[in-house]
Amino acid sequence: MKQVAALIVALLVIGKAQAQIATPVVLPSQMCCGYFFVPVTLAVRDGETAEARTLWFLYDTGASASYVDPDSLERVSGQRLASGVRASFGEVTTGTLRLNGLRARVRDLDHLSIALGREIDGILEFDAFEDVLLTLDYAAREMRVVSGELPRPDNVTIFEADGPDMRPWIPVGFPGGERRRLLIDSGAALSSVVLRNIARYDTVEPPRATGASVRFSVVEPRSSARMSGDLRIGDHELEQPVIQSTPESELIGGAVMRHFSWTFDQRRERVQVLRNDPSVPIRFAPLITHGLVLVPEGDGMRVATVIANSPASDAGVETGDFITHFNGSEMRTRNCDLGGEPPATLDLDLIRDGEAMALRLTLYALVD
Template identity: 30%
Template sequence: MNRAAPRTAGGWTRLRRPFPLLCLLASALWLALATGCANFPFGRGPGQTFVQTKPAALPARVLGNYFIVEAEQIDGTVRRFLVDTGSTATFVSQNLAKAIGQRERDAAKRTVPVRSANNGEITLETVTLKRLQLGEAKFDRVAALVYDFEELSAHLGLTIDGLIGFPVFRNTLLTLDYPHAQLVIAPHQPGAALPRSAGRVAVIAFNNEQGTPFIPVQLGNESFVVLVDSGSDGGLQLNPVGLHPRFAFGPRAGTLVSSISGDRAQQVGRLGQNLLLGTHVVEQPVVDVTDQLSSIGGELLRHFAVTFDQRRNYATFTRDTDGPVRIEPRRSTGLSFSRAAAYWRVLRIVPDTPTTQLGLQPGDLVVRINGEPVAGWSYERYAALLASAAKVTYTFLTGTREYDVEIPVFELVP
């Protein structure tokens, strides 16, 4: 349920977070809804962290702007995690919790009663992971919440076993290297000099008081702070309150955005001003206008290798190339979908687009794309189609009747 890729906007309903129900209100505590996803009420990181003297590197996969890694755990199974710097909590599936959770004699299960965005109440179980392994880096007694990742896994087309929050890495140097698709975890070097901004490297101090990194950025002559949020697939989420942004295009209605307050129609546009990220220039970025805290997500972060030092509270943003960062246009057919194995369900038709003239309705079911069953269209493949195709043929199902509709692909935001 989110837009399919950095160059598309109409594949699936776009999620500000990968799992909207995790941004929740606990009965006794606020689970920090505005700062990314959740403030964890029982511990901000592992009991012990073990990293060898040399960095531990793991291959990563950047899928739809999410940063995903695989690692073998103490039960011998290989598990897949989304790394989320915008979350103060760590979440694991029920299966993983059973496999590596700490079993304490006579200990009753602890749960957190929560209220979801639609005011329904659910309860999430707490668990302490005996050991979380990311290659040669090992984290003992990690506090986590148990969550069902089935919907996110179905959306991405691969099983997600957990989400690792920012505080887990508090005793390490954490690098999310998007261009080279790798996660690097290194030990702190006592007495090491603080890096300096130079050339392709920008060093930016961050505020970590909420357990997530907030950095200062500049738009035109105005400065403000943004959350560095690898758990968001978006680029710049901009709350314009107190600012005076100028737009080169829009903002206009886009796809659906799921957030802590429920689903809302996206407002998206391209700024007429550059964003300064330290010494890096992001040229007239595409932005999602939000009433939440401003943030930068994977669409923008994917241009950098980002290193976080939580002891000294600084981040380095490193690029392989010179010149400004350019965000590609967002392409769309004007349809937002939720995805199931046998069909995709239309959730929204973007207003004021060619698609609104075709008589389609939310709830309509698509069973084939360009003649192939939707089961054969992975997240990445469909994203590539929208990035390059001039039109897409969808086969809709009504009762037992199938019919084709050819829809042009257009630039939702040039």
């Protein structure tokens, strides 16, 4: 089932013998818009700096394979590999840890960098840390690794994470007593719960178009609605989450994950879920968005669809417009911070029929 059998053969290794990591090691990760990024540094050559040999990989628990952008790979290695080729990195480091056996398939990721507003050199698959316990601590904004194993599942804090593939899946309780396994997907950082056929669920209002999800070069239109009832993970209630549609894997994303710390025992297919603050209810804010379906193109975004009755349609944005800036920032260099109150407006710089224009969108909730 694994497309890459062992991405990281061992951490802190001599040859191929794994050393024990007795004390948790904090990886030098960064967070951007709810996504974890990990630096991977190739061996530094004479006359070069570590920074010049470093790639930043987005760690994605929903990914079953790893990828590296050809431009990024050429920048650090001097080699240009064709799309689809699997690159072998040999020994690399992330902070004080040495990683052996890192391999990633070459694929253009420019469109994802544009969509996120930060350069993405690569995507690191879920089982990259299969020889250790990996913790994604959202409250601390940390990734940690340590040797060991999780106890047997108790369905309170420890859960079986097995499912239809090697990625992590967790049982989720639905209204009416139904239980299904959903993918734990840190790569869906802005989503709460993503389900197929959302029209079959009881919702406060009928599902409506709200945007799209970019998966490599494929743009998936998304509809959303707020559930009338609650979902459950163990003893934890997810109060009336905003659900989104998908034709693919059903999942919980970052809007759920950020309420917990997640420790993955990948070899034993177990996950520990610890709530940040049990006294704080897990609630989901209204879905405030611009109402645009955007396709990355060059250094900007092309408007593929303007959703009816949305801030974008109110402001007069048209299909085919080419957006160059959000709030004065180029599309590749937008703000990574998710904190604070949602903005009240969004300023767009765009090109229409060869002419530059500026439009201001007054933002409001498409799903209350």
